[in-house]
Amino acid sequence: MQLKNHVEWALHCCSVLASLPDGERIPAKLLAELHGIPREYLSKALQALSTAEIVSGTLGPNGGYRLARAPSEISFLDIVEAVEGKGCTFVCTEIRDNMPCAEKPPSKGKKRRPCAVARVMYDADEAWRSHLRSVTLADLAKTVEKEVPLRVLKGNAKWLAANLDR
Amino acid sequence: MQLKNHVEWALHCCSVLASLPDGERIPAKLLAELHGIPREYLSKALQALSTAEIVSGTLGPNGGYRLARAPSEISFLDIVEAVEGKGCTFVCTEIRDNMPCAEKPPSKGKKRRPCAVARVMYDADEAWRSHLRSVTLADLAKTVEKEVPLRVLKGNAKWLAANLDR
DNA sequence: TGTATTACGGATAAATAATATCCGTAAAAG
DNA sequence: CTTTTACGGATATTATTTATCCGTAATACA
Ligand code: SF4
Ligand code: SF4
Numbered sequence: 040m041q042l043k044n045h046v047e048w049a050l051h052c053c054s055v056l057a058s059l060p061d062g063e064r065i066p067a068k069l070l071a072e073l074h075g076i077p078r079e080y081l082s083k084a085l086q087a088l089s090t091a092e093i094v095s096g097t098l099g100p101n102g103g104y105r106l107a108r109a110p111s112e113i114s115f116l117d118i119v120e121a122v123e124g125k126g127c128t129f130v131c132t133e134i135r136d137n138m139p140c141a142e143k144p145p146s147k148g149k150k151r152r153p154c155a156v157a158r159v160m161y162d163a164d165e166a167w168r169s170h171l172r173s174v175t176l177a178d179l180a181k182t183v184e185k186e187v188p189l190r191v192l193k194g195n196a197k198w199l200a201a202n203l204d205r
Numbered sequence: 206m207q208l209k210n211h212v213e214w215a216l217h218c219c220s221v222l223a224s225l226p227d228g229e230r231i232p233a234k235l236l237a238e239l240h241g242i243p244r245e246y247l248s249k250a251l252q253a254l255s256t257a258e259i260v261s262g263t264l265g266p267n268g269g270y271r272l273a274r275a276p277s278e279i280s281f282l283d284i285v286e287a288v289e290g291k292g293c294t295f296v297c298t299e300i301r302d303n304m305p306c307a308e309k310p311p312s313k314g315k316k317r318r319p320c321a322v323a324r325v326m327y328d329a330d331e332a333w334r335s336h337l338r339s340v341t342l343a344d345l346a347k348t349v350e351k352e353v354p355l356r357v358l359k360g361n362a363k364w365l366a367a368n369l370d371r
Numbered sequence: 372t373g374t375a376t377t378a379c380g381g382a383t384a385a386a387t388a389a390t391a392t393c394c395g396t397a398a399a400a401g
Numbered sequence: 402c403t404t405t406t407a408c409g410g411a412t413a414t415t416a417t418t419t420a421t422c423c424g425t426a427a428t429a430c431a
Binding site: 041066067068082083085086089096097098099100101102103104 | 404405406407408409417
């Protein structure tokens with residue numbers, strides 16, 4: 040069981056977008072080049088982010104992507120769920136119903152409380168999500184600023200600026 | 206991203222085994238029948254549990270599976286990891302190395318500290334595992350005992366006893 | 372000793388999901 | 402009107418999951 044690579048890409052793209060001067064946009068082509076990943080495929084991830092209203096895409100020349108709201112208002116969970124979906128990692132197929140002396144599933148509309156096994160798995164899933172929910176892009180930016188040598192940060196910013204130049 | 210159905214099966218089988226009188230064993234065939242799942246395929250999950258030394262299998266007539274240690278010594282995490290592996294759900298492909306002004310990856314042996322993005326994902330993964338680690342089969346049994354009607358519990362136990370009869 | 376039972380593990384097939392590319396459409400800028 | 406760019410449908414490729422099959426070895430029992 041593995042998250043798809045879209046998650047990694049989306050997180051990195053958002054991280055880059057978070058450090059973008061106000062008003063600027065980065066086209067998918069540049070984001071792909073920056074990370075050395077296939078442009079067309081990355082597009083799918085960006086579109087998912089766009090649908091989830093985490094980034095906003097603009098058409099035409101000088102178009103591209105920017106964050107749809109402040110970095111402090113975008114959590115890791117927002118990004119992960121945008122590309123992976125909100126479904127729980129544990130799916131219960133109600134195999135308990137096959138037990139020889141099972142409780143009958145409720146005939147109509149009524150829902151049963153999920154069983155003890157499923158609840159543990161759901162709680163674990165929620166613990167995962169809860170942690171992701173607690174970290175925002177603003178937090179990430181702060182950490183990166185602290186950890187990555189200034190030379191590297193400036194170098195990348197310069198490259199971006201040069202390539203956005205038009 | 207979804208856990209494989211082996212996880213659900215393994216958890217249910219362990220739950221059944223936990224309620225088994227001391228000394229008894231259940232063959233894979235019965236466990237499969239009990240849950241209405243394909244016997245040969247379930248075998249794979251049971252073999253994984255066996256390899257992880259969570260259950261112990263015995264060959265020959267009257268053979269079958271039993272737990273390899275006390276229910277209180279088997280956590281959900283043990284079971285999940287036995288069939289899903291211990292690898293983190295987030296895999297980092299070091300795409301930061303493709304940035305135009307990246308830090309050079311350390312030339313030899315030395316390992317870099319994982320980056321900020323990866324660390325958040327790893328921490329979330331650990332939160333998930335940590336919750337699974339905190340619940341044992343003994344805890345599960347207690348909950349089930351409280352929640353499932355006695356009639357159902359006894360009915361299933363009776364069915365098992367009858368089918369183990371030889 | 373022989374036969375039935377059962378776990379074990381390799382090989383393989385089928386179905387599903389992840390990964391990747393292609394291309395047509397529409398919007399915006401100049 | 403032309404270029405740039407996101408958007409989204411269609412499709413191909415590859416990996417993983419799901420499932421079955423069968424040969425081997427160990428054990429119980431007659
Ligand atoms: S996990 Fe619970 S709800 Fe899901 S199949 Fe098992 S018993 Fe049913
Ligand atoms: S998550 Fe971190 S370690 Fe992984 S590719 Fe991105 S920057 Fe590198």
